Amino acid sequence: MAERLPRTAPIERDPQVRAKDFEEVSLGYDKERALAEASRCLNCKNPRCVQACPVNIQIPSFIALVKSGDFEGAAAKIAEDSSLGSVCGRVCPQETQCEGSCILGVKGEPVSIGNLERFVCDEAKKTPKSVAVPEHNGHKVAVIGSGPSGLACAADLAKWGYEVKIFEALHAYGGVLQYGIPEFRLPKETVLKSEIDNLRALGVEFEANVIVGRTISIDALIDDEGYEAVFVGTGAGLPMFMRIPGENLNGVFSANEYLTRCNLMKAYKADYDTPYFHASKVIVVGGGNVAMDAARTALRLGADVTVVYRRTETELPARREEVHHAMQEGVKFAFLTNPVEVLGAEGKVTGVKCIRMELGEPDASGRRSPIAIPGSEFDIPADAVIMSLGTSPNPLVGKTAGLELGRKGTICADENGATSRAGIFAGGDAVSGAATVILAMGAGRKAAKAIDEYIKSK
Amino acid sequence: MYEILEKEQLTPDICRMKVKAPRLAKVALPGQFLIVRATENGERIPLTIADYDSEEGTVVIATQSIGTSTNKINALEVGESFIDVAGPLGKPSEFCNIDIPKDAYYCFIAGGLGAAPIYPQAKYLHEKGIHCDVILGARSSVNLVYKKELEQVCDKVYVCTDDGSEGFHGLVTAQLEKAVKEDGKKYTQAVAIGPMIMMKFATLTASSLNIPVIVSLNTLMVDGTGMCGACRITVDGVTRFACVEGPEFDGTKVDFAEALSRGRIYSDLEKASLEEYHKCKIGRGK
Ligand SMILES: Cc1cc2nc3c(=O)[nH]c(=O)nc-3n(C[C@H](O)[C@H](O)[C@H](O)COP(=O)(O)OP(=O)(O)OC[C@H]3O[C@@H](n4cnc5c(N)ncnc54)[C@H](O)[C@@H]3O)c2cc1C
Numbered sequence: 001m002a003e004r005l006p007r008t009a010p011i012e013r014d015p016q017v018r019a020k021d022f023e024e025v026s027l028g029y030d031k032e033r034a035l036a037e038a039s040r041c042l043n044c045k046n047p048r049c050v051q052a053c054p055v056n057i058q059i060p061s062f063i064a065l066v067k068s069g070d071f072e073g074a075a076a077k078i079a080e081d082s083s084l085g086s087v088c089g090r091v092c093p094q095e096t097q098c099e100g101s102c103i104l105g106v107k108g109e110p111v112s113i114g115n116l117e118r119f120v121c122d123e124a125k126k127t128p129k130s131v132a133v134p135e136h137n138g139h140k141v142a143v144i145g146s147g148p149s150g151l152a153c154a155a156d157l158a159k160w161g162y163e164v165k166i167f168e169a170l171h172a173y174g175g176v177l178q179y180g181i182p183e184f185r186l187p188k189e190t191v192l193k194s195e196i197d198n199l200r201a202l203g204v205e206f207e208a209n210v211i212v213g214r215t216i217s218i219d220a221l222i223d224d225e226g227y228e229a230v231f232v233g234t235g236a237g238l239p240m241f242m243r244i245p246g247e248n249l250n251g252v253f254s255a256n257e258y259l260t261r262c263n264l265m266k267a268y269k270a271d272y273d274t275p276y277f278h279a280s281k282v283i284v285v286g287g288g289n290v291a292m293d294a295a296r297t298a299l300r301l302g303a304d305v306t307v308v309y310r311r312t313e314t315e316l317p318a319r320r321e322e323v324h325h326a327m328q329e330g331v332k333f334a335f336l337t338n339p340v341e342v343l344g345a346e347g348k349v350t351g352v353k354c355i356r357m358e359l360g361e362p363d364a365s366g367r368r369s370p371i372a373i374p375g376s377e378f379d380i381p382a383d384a385v386i387m388s389l390g391t392s393p394n395p396l397v398g399k400t401a402g403l404e405l406g407r408k409g410t411i412c413a414d415e416n417g418a419t420s421r422a423g424i425f426a427g428g429d430a431v432s433g434a435a436t437v438i439l440a441m442g443a444g445r446k447a448a449k450a451i452d453e454y455i456k457s458k
Numbered sequence: 459m460y461e462i463l464e465k466e467q468l469t470p471d472i473c474r475m476k477v478k479a480p481r482l483a484k485v486a487l488p489g490q491f492l493i494v495r496a497t498e499n500g501e502r503i504p505l506t507i508a509d510y511d512s513e514e515g516t517v518v519i520a521t522q523s524i525g526t527s528t529n530k531i532n533a534l535e536v537g538e539s540f541i542d543v544a545g546p547l548g549k550p551s552e553f554c555n556i557d558i559p560k561d562a563y564y565c566f567i568a569g570g571l572g573a574a575p576i577y578p579q580a581k582y583l584h585e586k587g588i589h590c591d592v593i594l595g596a597r598s599s600v601n602l603v604y605k606k607e608l609e610q611v612c613d614k615v616y617v618c619t620d621d622g623s624e625g626f627h628g629l630v631t632a633q634l635e636k637a638v639k640e641d642g643k644k645y646t647q648a649v650a651i652g653p654m655i656m657m658k659f660a661t662l663t664a665s666s667l668n669i670p671v672i673v674s675l676n677t678l679m680v681d682g683t684g685m686c687g688a689c690r691i692t693v694d695g696v697t698r699f700a701c702v703e704g705p706e707f708d709g710t711k712v713d714f715a716e717a718l719s720r721g722r723i724y725s726d727l728e729k730a731s732l733e734e735y736h737k738c739k740i741g742r743g744k
């Protein structure tokens with residue numbers, strides 16, 4: 001067997017420098033690196049990586065095209081299964097998906113599929129192709145929410161000739177890609193905007209400031225505005241709090257608020273009016289991608305940051321790369337630690353009372369559940385606390401449209417996105433609860449197919 | 459776009475604007491608010507829907523210049539547009555969802571610009587034949603707004619000013635007591651809208667007179683759709699999001715101390731930002 005080549009590292013900016021700005025941390029591959037990494041792929045007959053990608057991107061095929069220098073062909077291959085390659089290459093938890101199953105990973109390091117995907121799709125963006133607006137088939141579909149599920153659903157339907165309009169509650173498009181994931185991980189102008197421009201080029205229309213369920217109901221969209229089917233991709237945007245004393249003190253934020261002020265409202269830029277809270281010592285509670293994003297944003301705004309997580313480093317649910325980057329940049333971690341009270345004086349946060357934890361027996365999810373060690377309380381001083389405990393779907397649309405809802409406010413839908421009402425489809429975080437970009441995208445595309453079948457069978 | 463069709467200076471620092479927003483105008487109800495952004499780099503600012511005309515497709519807002527964003531809003535002129543107007547947000551006033559008893563008698567207590575959100579509520583009740591009075595308070599005669607408009611839609615407007623320059627010389631709370639005790643008014647419901655501190659004391663007074671009281675909480679907000687939690691306040695011991703579960707709540711259950719404190723989160727930053735804004739304006743010779 002040929003000697004194994006080491007995995008090609010992407011170009012990353014110096015942690016000292018990047019920890020002070022909002023520019024992208026990883027610059028990904030250049031041509032040489034992409035070719036070097038592509039040459040590592042064994043082009044397996046039964047590729048395990050493909051099975052492990054939620055949308056089954058034809059990984060060996062696109063990598064083979066990279067090897068031959070046909071980047072455009074590679075991009076087209078990816079586009080057969082994903083409409084958000086530049087995004088997913090950057091933000092997918094590859095270590096638990098495609099790369100986690102790569103055969104090379106058994107003995108050594110897996111192929112860096114994410115970086116290749118990102119390179120190929122970014123490269124393709126550099127030579128914009130003129131897309132012909134498909135001929136209209138005379139049918140109208142409304143998409144609610146402009147997150148990855150809505151964008152993906154709209155893209156497919158538009159390609160098939162549907163007249164599609166995306167209704168978005170906020171003033172900017174992209175869902176979590178816009179308001180949640182920070183600029184230093186997902187550049188808004190270069191990556192996100194081009195995805196949205198692509199949709200516009202396909203003829204998809206966008207309308208901002210429409211809170212479906214308040215500004216207009218789904219029934220009115222159908223009855224008064226003539227939409228024959230509706231896709232609901234409203235995400236899981238409601239932040240959870242811990243319900244511990246002191247949580248409403250000044251200086252306690254949900255990660256959503258903290259990140260929205262910075263990403264959507266650009267509070268970190270001097271020429272924007274939205275204020276952000278100037279803190280010198282920040283505690284971030286949680287261990288997911290959201291917690292890493294909040295921690296690294298606070299760090300960039302000049303704070304000393306500690307992530308408090310009740311399990312250990314191995315259980316951190318965040319993408320491994322983000323944890324690694326956060327540590328490199330100087331974010332501190334307190335594992336097996338859980339807040340029990342936010343401490344304050346004169347209405348302001350002064351610290352957090354925490355308790356030490358230990359891992360007990362595995363719970364239903366197979367994870368070992370943390371148990372508090374009695375009497376182990378201790379205080380950590382802080383002037384801001386960011387709660388990153390997860391989010392749940394906003395039940396507004398489901399309730400106002402009379403859709404069947406699950407226990408946590410999720411919309412009940414089958415695997416093709418069909419809800420309890422004919423003609424209304426749903427997918428992404430609104431159905432699954434908080435998950436990932438690629439799953440949301442996949443759900444949007446499945447629903448597009450089901451919508452096409454539904455309208456054609458009418 | 460959300461074009462400004464009319465603009466009127468009500469007091470030195472309050473402007474009323476009629477804005478084109480057809481979707482919103484069609485479904486708005488009393489008690490609801492909207493969120494505007496004046497410019498591309500602007501903040502999302504919640505403002506009450508002070509009137510709406512579904513046929514014309516317009517809404518009315520009245521804005522008091524207090525910080526950078528409200529100053530920017532009031533600097534817009536007829537023919538210019540807001541880049542964003544979103545809504546209606548929040549729950550409509552409780553009376554929109556119930557059969558109001560014929561013998562109901564509402565007492566609205568307005569502090570300053572609180573008169574603007576009260577106007578659509580009084581108008582709604584008036585059109586349904588329900589009795590209501592308004593106690594209209596302001597610092598001074600020049601700060602009084604909506605007096606004429608309110609007189610058209612309620613039984614009686616009691617004016618009070620802090621300096622005695624018009625109407626009763628004293629606070630709205632004293633006027634409420636007088637109306638009940640001296641004029642024998644039998645109010646079945648009070649609704650207080652204005653500065654947080656005024657709503658706190660209005661609640662205390664109304665409760666001491668055994669009148670149930672509703673207040674409208676103008677908390678800080680970012681999205682206004684339940685996504686950020688910036689607007690959270692404690693009502694009856696439970697954390698609530700004012701933007702989706704309010705903005706109107708039973709005044710007696712609101713933790714006013716917390717609400718007052720939370721309103722000050724950004725005050726230092728905002729003061730600095732406003733000074734910067736004024737400096738820029740002077741610099742430009744405006
Ligand atoms: C901070 C953060 C970091 C993350 N990092 C990662 C990561 O690294 N990798 C990864 O794979 N996943 C990550 N995720 C998760 C991922 O972003 C989501 O799973 C994904 O965005 C879900 O897509 P969606 O289309 O279902 O909904 P969303 O992206 O949530 O979009 C929903 C959209 O619908 C709009 N909307 C809601 N209600 C209404 C209404 N009534 N009317 C009109 N519009 C409405 C919302 O404003 C929003 O724009 C992260 C999430 C967060 C919050």
Ligand SMILES: Cc1cc2nc3c(=O)[nH]c(=O)nc-3n(C[C@H](O)[C@H](O)[C@H](O)COP(=O)(O)OP(=O)(O)OC[C@H]3O[C@@H](n4cnc5c(N)ncnc54)[C@H](O)[C@@H]3O)c2cc1C
Nearest residue numbers: 491504505506520521522525526527528676677721725728
């Ligand atoms: C549901 C709701 C309805 C509202 N309706 C109206 C309305 O009809 N007309 C109107 O003029 N204003 C209304 N407000 C208040 C308005 O949103 C604020 O005045 C505005 O956000 C201030 O922005 P700014 O940048 O000009 O001032 P900032 O610079 O943000 O603030 C200046 C000062 O005002 C205080 N402040 C900030 N926000 C508020 C607030 N929400 N309430 C009270 N004080 C605040 C700050 O602490 C600071 O001291 C409403 C608020 C809410 C939540």
Ligand code: SF4
Nearest residue numbers: 053057088092097098
């Ligand atoms: S979409 Fe995500 S999981 Fe699929 S191949 Fe790309 S990076 Fe891997």
Ligand code: SF4
Nearest residue numbers: 041042044049102103
């Ligand atoms: S499993 Fe790994 S080596 Fe095999 S095709 Fe997939 S990426 Fe290439």
Ligand code: FES
Nearest residue numbers: 682684686687701
């Ligand atoms: S304003 Fe964001 S949740 Fe209420």
